[in-house]
Amino acid sequence: MKRADCIKAIYPEFETCLVVTIMGACAQELYDLGHQENFFYLQHAMGLASSIGLGLALNLPQKRTIVLDGDGSVLMNLGTLATMARYRPANLIQIIFDNGSLLSTGGFVSHTASGITDLAAIAKGAGIPNVAAVSTIYDFMEAAAAAFDRRDLSVIVAKVEATGPDHFGMDLKLPENALRFERFIRENCKKIVENSRP
Numbered sequence: 001m002k003r004a005d006c007i008k009a010i011y012p013e014f015e016t017c018l019v020v021t022i023m024g025a026c027a028q029e030l031y032d033l034g035h036q037e038n039f040f041y042l043q044h045a046m047g048l049a050s051s052i053g054l055g056l057a058l059n060l061p062q063k064r065t066i067v068l069d070g071d072g073s074v075l076m077n078l079g080t081l082a083t084m085a086r087y088r089p090a091n092l093i094q095i096i097f098d099n100g101s102l103l104s105t106g107g108f109v110s111h112t113a114s115g116i117t118d119l120a121a122i123a124k125g126a127g128i129p130n131v132a133a134v135s136t137i138y139d140f141m142e143a144a145a146a147a148f149d150r151r152d153l154s155v156i157v158a159k160v161e162a163t164g165p166d167h168f169g170m171d172l173k174l175p176e177n178a179l180r181f182e183r184f185i186r187e188n189c190k191k192i193v194e195n196s197r198p
Contacts, residue, residue, distance in 0.1 A: 001137050003097045003160040004029045007068065009137065010144050014038070017064040018056050018185070022049045022073045025164030026097060030068065032165065035172060037184040043174045047076030050094055054080060057089035060189050064091050064148075071098040074119055078126075081155075085127030090151045095144070101162040120157040128155045135159040 003026060011033050019039045021027040027041035042049045053067035074081070074096050084092065100113030120133035130152055132143035140158050147154035172180075 001135060001140065001158065001160050002163060003099065003158070004165070005137055006095075006097065006140050006158055006160065008033060009141055013144075013148055014066060017066045018053075018060065019066045019068065020049050020053045020056070021068040022046065022070050024070075024168075026068050026070055028165045028168055028170070031170050031172070037180055038188075039177075040181040041170070041172070041174070041177055043177075047073045049073060050077060050080040050084070053092060053094065054084055054087070054089065056185075057092035058087060060185070061089065061091055063189055064093070065089075067092070067094040069094055069096045071096060071100065071119060075117075078122065081123050081126035081128060084153060084155075085129075088129065088153045090153060092153050093147045094155045096155065096157045097160050098157055099160045099162040120155075123155045123157070128153060130154040131157070133157045133159075 007026075007029050011030075014036065015038075017038065019030070019036075021030055021039070021041050023041070023043045023046055027043065030039060031041065040052070042052060049067050049069050050073075053065050056063075057065040084094070096119055098119055120131050123131045130147065130150065132146070132155075134140045134143050134156065135158070140156070143156045147156060
């Protein structure tokens with residue numbers, strides 16, 4: 001199963017969500033499908049997509065937040081899984097693409113490649129209420145559909161091939177992306193923010 005195929009399969013669902021990606025291949029593959037102003041590509045900050053997604057989900061509880069993550073990034077910030085479980089935002093879905101490789105930083109083997117480190121088991125142990133581990137596109141789509149249908153914190157660990165895009169390069173640089181993403185939230189989520197205040 002390829003990460004790009006997984007992202008393409010659920011891309012239509014992203015239109016009404018806030019989407020945060022990790023750096024590198026995952027960001028490029030989403031960008032290549034067509035940028036939307038509700039996408040934030042967290043370039044140059046490996047490991048922090050889950051933390052930013054958690055912050056967004058907690059502050060905008062009526063807006064679905066999707067984090068497209070990778071095994072290397074999650075391993076750098078395992079504590080966020082416990083924090084996610086502690087606060088349990090019902091509007092947050094984290095999709096971890098586990099290719100057993102630090103593909104975007106040189107292709108080094110990650111801890112999950114040996115089969116000893118199990119990110120789905122770690123997520124369950126951290127207290128995440130809904131965790132799915134998938135390795136086929138059919139199972140991925142089924143798990144994604146279930147996550148989008150429920151109103152509860154969900155994590156999907158998708159085993160994918162250690163392959164990436166044949167090119168890297170975005171016309172959208174991080175400062176501009178951050179500014180436009182913030183503007184999108186301010187203009188489109190204002191009523192949500194006001195309605196969520198006590």
